[in-house]
Amino acid sequence: MRRASSKVGEKLAPYVLLAPFLFTLIVFFGYAFVRVVYFSFTTYDLFSKPEWVGLKNYVNIFRDLDFTRAMKNSLTFMVVVTTAQTIIALLLALLLNQKVRGIRFFRAAYYMPSVASSVVVTLIFIWFFQRRGVLNFVITKFKEYQAIILLFLFAAAAIHIVLVVWEKLRRRPVSVFEPSFMFLGVLIGFIVAFGAVRFGFLVPREVPPVDIIWFNTTKTWPDFLGSLAFPIPLGAIMLFNIWTTAPTFMLLYLAGLQDIPRELYEAAAVDGAEGWHIILHIIAPQLKPITFLVVTMGLIGTLQMFDQVAILGSQAPRSSVITLAYYIYSNLFPSSAVPRVGMASAAAMFLALLTFIIVYAQRKVLGEEGENA
Amino acid sequence: MKREPAEGGLTTTYRFRLVNTGEVALDPVPMDLTVPMRQQFVSATLAPNRIERLGRAQSWNNVSAGLLPYVFGNYARVFRENYSASTGKGLFLLWIRNSFFLAVTRVITTLIFASMAGYALARLNFRGKQGIFAFLLFSMMIPQQVTFISNYLVLRDGIFGLSRLFGVPTLLNTYAGLIVSGLVGASSVFIMKQFFERLPASLEESARIDGASTYTVFFRIMLPLAKPPLGALTILTFQGVWNEFFWPLVVITSPADRFPLTIGLLNLQRAYGAATFDWGPILAGTFISALPVIILFIAFQQYFVEGISFSGTKG
Known part of the structure; x- marks a missing residue:
């Protein structure tokens, strides 16, 4: 039923629809890829004509x-x-x-x-990792309060484990990660840690500010990996x-x-x-x-x-x-x-x-x- | 001025007087001064919005009137202090505008060309179809950092000299260059092809029997059905262009008026980080530039999730 005059148009239609995409694909990918392959066998400085040097570049990069x-x-x-x-x-x-x-x-x-x-996340990251930045500050604070944090974690875990074991011994069905026990553990752990500080059993340690240089350094880590x-x-x-x-x-x-x-x-x-x-x-x-x-x-x-x-x-x-x-x-x-x-x-x-x-x-x-x- | 011996050093207290000659009354003045050594503030002759002054007399920039201007002082500084050397316009607003312009243009070209190509690859039969599709897949595997070497030269020479026809000798440092080189991405075509392939054949057949041409079928029947993937593509393309860094960094090097926001931020970091890091304005600029995508993300979360699974299929 198609009219004969539009037959050519119909035949060309797919290529017309594809034309813009083919243009970018061929110019900015196909041609580009072939040209990079060619450039890799030449010396070229963007201005004078490329000169064929064979495999020299591939040898040279490994010497670089x-x-x-x-x-x-x-x-x-x-x-x-x-x-x-x-x-x-x-x-x-x-x-x-x-x-x-x-x-x-x-x-x-x-x-x-x-x-x-x-760019956004990297800028925030640079700010974060400054020598007097957030990260070093947090590490310092952590070192200062290390004992108290450990006490808190220990108390919380202990309460939790005791409760779970107690329930298990009485043969009651209970999950290892029972949320209510966890909550209780955290609460009591907090009270214990707070009390320890309040009544002077534990005091924040005096530590020199952590001074890790994150960027401007040639040091490597970890040492044992050579x-x-x-x-x-x-x-x-x-x-x-x-x-x-x-x-x-x-x-x-x-x-x-x-x-x-x-x-x-x-x-x-x-x-x-x-x-x-x-x-x-x-x-x-x-x-x-x-x-x-x-x-x-x-x-x-x-x-x-x-x-x-x-x-x-x-x-x-x-x-x-x-x-x-x-x-x-x-x-x-x-x-x-x-x-x-x-x-x-x-x-x-x-x-x-x-x-x-x-x-x-x-x-x-x-x-x-x-x-x- | 008073000096007192203190623990491990000397505490020096300075007394100084501020004279406000501006029009804005500085009523309660909250101050945040970091004073570099041997700094003469009295003789700072450069206007506060001059980029050359940054890092030398930055502390004065923190003097502001009232609490709100103090809290949002850095945001105001980002807009106020970055001036174009050639036109004198505020740069930051320009950068935002540039990024919007580039993103919107790219969204439009991508939507049109990706759906056209996707439809052709999915539902039409023609010679070379398999080859083109294989080529597309191959192009998705090769990193951008490989092909940009030649693409840079292609734009420098105005796409084989074609741009000379329009009186433009080179497409470097132009938006035309960025737009032409990014008309439509292979992954967008891929997404559209996937979508069109899933549509039932009966939709097309009845129209074909009525004698409709390929173009009519595409524009009248298929395109209106493609709203969901086009929506996802809009969001993803906008986000992609807004965040694009590598290619604009290569193409747009000067003047600063033409930078998109990502390159502008890099500029901002260099300006404020020149002497000592003045983090306030850098982070303020960072936040402003992240805001549009964050809003997009909150509004269209679902599309982002789909987008990853789409791009996931490219591997």
């Missing part, structure tokens, strides 16, 4: 101390942050999967740091990054947890499973695909870490925080030298390759998992 440092920093960052944030995201999700009043508020509150821009230890400024970024990205993955886990059918829990309850058994044998297998997703996204995301380093700028020694992404950027726009596009491109190819390997490995593993499920 900055590159090896960037490589090491990036990989350390990737491994530590991905591991920590995955675990924390899972724990947070388990915690926030409770049916408690106002849980939506807590979910939103935990997610908040992930919404703001990296050359595997990471620079302290990088460690600070790690701590912070875990805090800002864990909530994103927490939401993924939360969605996964809510997808687990109720019947599974009920069946488990009938079989008498509780606590850790449920987590290990029911929740864990169900969350496997999400864990793979979270780990892959984490690996790729951490590998591209750039913003924090750029915003930190000269506040931390370059060698302590430089990452692959920053290495590429700083070779293209060096502050006082000729741009080394070839080196930047070779490093970029390296980054692409690393990402590719990770995605490929994940596909492999996930594919096999998918078949089993």
Whole structure:
């Protein structure tokens, strides 16, 4: 029924609809990628013509101390942050999967740091980690009141354990984490700690203010790891990054947890499973695909870490925080030298390759998992 | 001036007189002065809103009239003290405007082009479809820090010289550059494709039998159905552009009038952090810039959750 005159138009329609997207895809991705591959075999300073040098750049980046440092920093960052944030995201999700009043508020509150821009959170982070900043202050205060805090925790735990054991001995059904006992424990612990201070059994210790330099240092930590230890400024970024990205993955886990059918829990309850058994044998297998997703996204995301380093700028020694992404950027726009596009491109190819390997490995593993499920 | 020996040093008490020559009456004056060593306040000739003065005589900036101006003093300072060197306009407001402009433009182009491409990839048959889709997936895997080397050059040369036709020699430091290079992202196309694939085929078929063209089907039937994913895409794109840092940092380097808010904040940090960190205005600016996304997040929480699971499928 179609009119013959519009047939050509119909044939072209998909390409017309795709045109804007194809334009960006081809110019800003396809062409760009091919050109970076080409640049990686040349020396080029953005102004004169590129000169073919073969594999020299790939050899040279490994002779560049900055590159090896960037490589090491990036990989350390990737491994530590991905591991920590995955675990924390899972724990947070388990915690926030409770049916408690106002849980939506807590979910939103935990997610908040992930919404703001990296500049915003990084600036807050720099402020937090100043030499006379919030973090050092909190650590100082903690050291001062250490004994009192310990007394409080000890008293609270003791009361709780005594109550639970007492109930169990009388063969009453009671959960290990009975909330009313917990509340009682905290209350009595508080009274004990308060009393101890009030009547002078314990006094806050006098400690010199903690003076950890978080940024402007080339020290590494922890010492026993030798050359595997990471620079302290990088460690600070790690701590912070875990805090800002864990909530994103927490939401993924939360969605996964809510997808687990109720019947599974009920069946488990009938079989008498509780606590850790449920987590290990029911929740864990169900969350496997999400864990793979979270780990892959984490690996790729951490590998591209750039913003924090750029915003930190000269506040931390370059060698302590430089990452692959920053290495590429700083070779293209060096502050006082000729741009080394070839080196930047070779490093970029390296980054692409690393990402590719990770995605490929994940596909492999996930594919096999998918078949089993 | 009085000096008294104190524990471990010397306590020096200064007495000084403030003379208010401005028009605003400073009635109760709460003061928060941090006085650097050997600082001559008397001879501070630069106006308080001059960026060159920051970090030298910053303590004077904290003098304010009344409690409220004192509490929100840093917020006022962010707007008051950052002036453009060339036009004399307040920079911070400009940055906010720039970010809004960029975000809104990107949202519009993304909505239109992503739904067009997504529809074509999901429901039309044409040669090269598989290839284009595979290419799309591949492009989502390669980090931005790889391709930006060439993209920077492409913009510098005005997209193969095409921009010369409009009399613009280079697209660096222009919004046109940012907009053209970010017309539509691969992940947005992916989201729209996923959505259109799930719609039942019967919707389209009856219209086709009536002889409607592809364009009619798309604009009249499919697009009105796509409100939910377009809503999510709006929120996510807005948030993405508002928070974007790396690419604007490469493209927009000067003048400060053209910075988006993220780069502006970096500028703010450099200005106030030049001598000693004057954290008040930095954190005030930080908070203001985070406010829109926080409001968006509170209003449209659900979309954010969906967004992650969408981008999750890209891995």
